[in-house]
Amino acid sequence: MYRNSTCGELKLADENKIVTLAGWVSKIRKMGGMTFIDLRDRYGITQLSFNQEVNPELCEQANKLGREWVIMVTGTVKERSSKNSNIPTGDIEIIVAELTVLNASQTPPFTIETETDGGDELRMKYRYLDLRRNVVRQNLELRHRMAFETRRYLDDRAFLEVETPVLIGSTPEGARDFIVPSRMNQGEFYALPQSPQLFKQLLMVSGFDRYFQIVKCFRDEDLRADRQPEFTQIDCEMSFVEQEDVLTTFEGLTKHLFKTIKGLEIPDFPRMSYADAMKQYGSDKPDIRFEMKFVELKDLTVGRDFVVFDSAEYVAGICAEGCAVYTRKQLDELTEFVKRPQIGAKGLIYVRYNEDGTLKSSVDKFYSEEDLKLWAERCNAKPGDLILILAGETEKTQKQLCELRLEMGTRLGLRDKNNYKCLWVIDFPLLEKDEELNRFFAKHHPFTSPKPEDIPLLDSDPGAVRANAYDLVINGVEIGGGSIRIHNSDLQKKMFEVLGFTPERAQEQFGFLMNAFKYGAPPHGGIAFGLDRFVSIFAGLDSIRDCIAFPKNNAGRDMMIDAPSRVEQEQLDELGIMLKPVKE
């Protein structure tokens, strides 16, 4: 061992101990005849002290060190004259007697500090240096702890972690699979799993009763800021359970993580139906850290010849507390915000409820103050508040109003990252209609169970069927989702029928699961959490990227190792594949 103590543990109580430390030179300061070095390892920083008068040779050696050199020192723990209360080891320093250089370092391309001068691309290319920064490493320590506590909680409750295969078969449904050519079975391909869905259901058929796995999954989609081609799920499944059992178990897990990791006691999670979430927040993952619910106003706005509202399917507003004082400029900013192409509203109507009780709106031409008063009443607005109104096609406008609501929440400081609000969204619709293709798709996946009372609707009104499906939402981010599965093969057949699968195609794609279900499938259900997002929420990060050790960029490229890359022709030959000639 190159050390007998770490850089994070020595205290005044250790005074006069002779210790050996090893780590990286973080800072060198020369003051008078003294040289001070901040020695850094994963556990902390300890000050090393060299005295020009006492040991000129050693001090000279210390002066020659550079940033990020790796050294080993032996010395005596002494109380510092000027203490640093910001770090746990700030009361002491090491009077160094021996210094060994374990490795030199070139000057790193950016500073290894919490606030670094390195840009995003540079930090990704030198990720191994970026990972030296406390802030980045702490995210990964948090990730380790969350995964570990998840395992402990589930193990305590008789869940078994079972590894499911990574090399599986391709399923043409849904997002794109990554595929892997097989050398031993030429012309054939494995696929990488988008989730272990089928395998976990098979494990329930096998009587495993309670399964979980923290597992890499893969999706070959065009990447957005918050997506990675490989991501990690906490994947879970239980037998002989109903929705309530799954919610209880995993609400417990979430509370356990908040408690053990952040020391927070989270009260029981409220539940909201999908229908209510859409109606009140315009989103299936509402941020309930603040209210500002949607208020429908259509009926109060008709008959005043305002064509925008009269012709709109949907008119609704939100009430921003205390914002009547917003300036013209601020209101213009909000109008610009909703008109951005990503949001796409045509305009924004406002009603100022002034402190003096008067009401002023951008549609005064059409509406009297009494009209506005009625709107304000329905919005529960009081003097000093601002009502913001959007109108148009229902779903689109709800989405726009949702964005506006979030923007207002941010502006009003209502979205504190350290304030955690958890929510179950339940009663999702079973099916989603693709109007263009005029067919239904499974909202969750084709094994999701409809609510028993809605089964008759499968024939008469498939779009109205609700599922035993649920999402866990924290602060407006979908952290997990799951469902009770269909365990009855007749119902499963029916479901495939509604989804427009021929029996042949259903057999081809899901045959092994459907066959398995013939041999005694128990009632079962489960949930999967996105670990990357879960950690991001705990870490207060905006992107999942910084809680992944070696992430890929938006082009799916690992900048550090420069992958993907070309391979040798020989390798392709062995696999029996060729590159398609590039078209000119």
Added chain:
Amino acid sequence: MYRNSTCGELKLADENKIVTLAGWVSKIRKMGGMTFIDLRDRYGITQLSFNQEVNPELCEQANKLGREWVIMVTGTVKERSSKNSNIPTGDIEIIVAELTVLNASQTPPFTIETETDGGDELRMKYRYLDLRRNVVRQNLELRHRMAFETRRYLDDRAFLEVETPVLIGSTPEGARDFIVPSRMNQGEFYALPQSPQLFKQLLMVSGFDRYFQIVKCFRDEDLRADRQPEFTQIDCEMSFVEQEDVLTTFEGLTKHLFKTIKGLEIPDFPRMSYADAMKQYGSDKPDIRFEMKFVELKDLTVGRDFVVFDSAEYVAGICAEGCAVYTRKQLDELTEFVKRPQIGAKGLIYVRYNEDGTLKSSVDKFYSEEDLKLWAERCNAKPGDLILILAGETEKTQKQLCELRLEMGTRLGLRDKNNYKCLWVIDFPLLEKDEELNRFFAKHHPFTSPKPEDIPLLDSDPGAVRANAYDLVINGVEIGGGSIRIHNSDLQKKMFEVLGFTPERAQEQFGFLMNAFKYGAPPHGGIAFGLDRFVSIFAGLDSIRDCIAFPKNNAGRDMMIDAPSRVEQEQLDELGIMLKPVKE
């Protein structure tokens, strides 16, 4: 919840409780007016009892159930009249009051029993039913527990589990990579990792200090019985350590697993140099559950005109205690055994040390009884023992004698699966020479550190350089291996030179690691355990396959889901690849 108790927990103390159970119908027995059902779940079996006289309707319903149907019952716990001491619930039964069929089952293609009538192929095809068998499920429960205890032990010692990427770049060295075409970067490929070696070393450069990961790795090799294209490693790395620190930490892990999982206290592991292992056991993974070490006899055999020995580079024997009584037939069997093509010996010489003190050999024509006596003395043989001798080229003969030794160990019952002997094999050679190509290859991998005292030999006698490399061997099975790494870029350059890499090629393949090493790499080393084999050893299995939930067969095929398989032309088009036309 479909139950309030499991099938494994009810005892006499629960008598008169009303309980609800759910599970699979394992057995139905009719006796007189009674019907008994063994209801099975993951936790055990509980007897259900139906009385024709008391409740004829319910009994009728029970009589109609079939094997593997899934049912839910409510009833009262009662003491059994005829107890079954073989199962924990054997004192009680449930007098059923209500019975609900949750799912019917077709008759399974084989019996769900420890001793099943299902052949290997059938069981693989219906793996989800095979997994219902106690023996198979118990292996996976063991696997869960070993992984969990491994994490607990390492977490306690400040190791962080860090996920490294699965989609990486291809490295042309060593065994074959699986590759994954990139849609977003056409013509380029990701590769699946054969191990996270480079990433874990980068994490050490990043100052992570102690890393581990239980991680899937991939190798596209032709499969032998004990290989799978995807396998799981317990991958570990530590900074600021020497070989001794790694051995201590992971001997500790191994002891922890034996203790917490099997209740066994394993004494400190002996250590053996690679050279001694080869000399005494002809293997770098000797089974030390029994002695029977090789004894070299060449010098005692020369000059007696026995051309087989005289012309042999190597003559050595093993002493099989108490086997002088072996019959002609038994000796012929052994001769056949060593002559099998997989072993390839030309013949077997034996010396019987009879109980009466006389010696009798198959080479009496050439050697006197005094000669044989000298051999026997060197072999520490006593009356009643049998000496078995092979001769030929050193390495080949050692391998053959190793096989013979193991065969004798098995015949003599010296290889009890419940007797665990752990061993560190150390001081592996750094390099291995490919005589045909006349170049050296890294025995472990190109980042393995030579022993400091052997570095000068890198120029003069590379083959003699020993590495700071080590293997953990349990009962003759290599469970793990690792090394101290090179952290000095000059030494790494030297190593690539010895391995015949041009600087350009080294840069191309390992550039990002070599670059990383320029920024202050700490001394570091690690180890990786094969989890599949580790579990197999604990489970007493001959193959790793039965401790994997969904294994592949020897052709790399998953028989259950029928993967790999053909994919749609559209998918290939999108990836920019084509299948090579099959040659006629």
